[in-house]
Amino acid sequence: MPSKSRSVIFVLLTLALIFQIFPTISIPVVDRIYLSTYNGRKFGVFGWCTAKSSECTSPRIGYEILPLNGTTEVASLFLPSRAKRSISKLLIVHPISLFFTFVLWTLALALNMHNFGQSRKILAGAVLWSLLTVLLSLLSFLVDILLFVPYLAWPGWLVLVSTVFIAVASSMMCIIRRAVSLRKYEKLRNRDNVELVPLRFSNVNSNSSKPTASEGxxxxxxxxxxxxxxxxxxxxxxxxx
Structure with a gap:
């Protein structure tokens, strides 16, 4: 497989990695990036903030309902989709998916090197790891849809684009692995054919020199x-x- 295909895989995974960084660093890590805004609140992976005063909860997994600025939050009106607040703990898949994407990105970088790019074991490991990465990225998007539809902001839609990029890169890795396997098989077959040619001639010579029963x-x-x-x-x- 031409090196251009490996470069395309590296570019796709680089974009996918960048796209998954945005939702992971959303509110309360970065004030201007959020997954959704609803009823005077902005939601991120590790917490939420008020839209007016920008007062935020402490970073944690799962949303907690706290009275900010002397107001009492109503649980039934807390999330845009009316989903249960306990489902917000599933947002932990965002940093996990980011980690898997980063590891896949390093594998794609290694595939652009000649020593690693021709190894069928590394290619097989990259393909299997990419399948897990696709599933985690898709799960991250589904959790965002479940919690924030129809008020999902642009970082949440970037997760969908990232999933598509990873899926395309995974398919291209499968094609590269098949091409490398076929190339090595062709080399082994050609080498076997070269070695068999003198053996056949040797058999002919041995038959002509072998004594027969008529010679005693x-x-x-x-x-x-x-x-x-x-x-x-x-x-x-x-x-x-």
């Missing part, structure tokens, strides 16, 4: 003579048998 050599003596063929001539042993 018995079948028992003939078999005993062929059993003492040197071990470095397997073609003659095979012929004798």
């Amino acid at each position: 050599v018995s079948d028992t003596q003939e078999s005993a003579a062929w059993q003492h063929v040197a071990p470095d001539q397997p073609e003659l042993v095979h012929r004798a048998v």
